[in-house]
Amino acid sequence: MLATRLGNGGNLLPDYEWVAFYSNSSYSVAGNATIHATVSIKIKTSPDNLSFKLGYCVANSTDGLSGSGRYGSFFSSCFQVNGTGDLIDFCNPQLANIDPRTSLDNDIITLTFDGGVTPTPLDNAASVYLCVSGLTDTGDSLSVCEQTNRTKMRSLGLNKWQIDLWPRKLFNLPDNKHLTGLRYFFTDAAGGSRVGYGGGSLPFTYTFKCQ
Structure with a gap:
């Protein structure tokens, strides 16, 4: 209330x-x-x-x-x-957001790309895809960067896109490995246009933790 x-x-x-x-x-x-x-x-x-x-x-x-x-x-x-x-920034408009804010690698998470916040190379994209790397507790880096149905984001209108992920399944993790974080970008269907943190070349980041 x-x-x-x-x-x-x-x-x-x-x-x-x-x-x-x-x-x-x-x-x-x-x-x-x-x-x-x-x-x-x-x-x-x-x-x-x-x-x-x-x-x-x-x-x-x-x-x-x-x-x-x-x-x-x-x-x-x-x-x-x-x-x-x-940094968890409540004040400034965010190009990317993950819900829930805190989760573990076996939880379902929702990634949102809001291209209406600021101009980006994906402003006129007919479709948007997720390009993501997973960091493991053994120091490995696993990557899924492809323009296929499993990385394709659904349009919410007004240049806003969203995708639901089960991280462990996405990276086919064995039982003895766990993800500590994600590093990710958004791309167009050709993979040539890429948007990262602040619209630049650095990836968005997300750390898995339980709270």
Whole structure:
């Protein structure tokens, strides 16, 4: 309900949540009186490398979320947490995104390429394909870079493309090997036009982890 009523404050990835706090103290305030209060809230961040927009809302103790019961909701500019792993950027439009944000190599993941964010060499492509390398816990690098049905992405319209993957099956991994991460690009049907991180030549990255 909080996300529906208050929104996301400009955070562009869907993996966020509101946390509700209820004060044990109450204060009587006369009608139409102006008061000033200082509230301190301490929360723990995850150990991830994050860039996101913090937000808070002040509401009353009944419904509290309706227009008349909410005193205000406010959001910050981008806040950086210098954690570990790949940068998870909630603030800036993303050419590529993997859902869920955290998974293991035996989970089904969904990769999305949003070519509408910024111009890329794939703007006029009739079809888009995934070119991906898997890094294993034994130091091997496995690659699937082909323009076939198993790497073809489905069109969502407006230059947006998506594909569902089962990483272990894609790379035909034996039981004694595991993937630690992915490095990937998007290509056209000929394989000649390739889009990586920020629209450049470096690959997008994804690290498998359980959280």
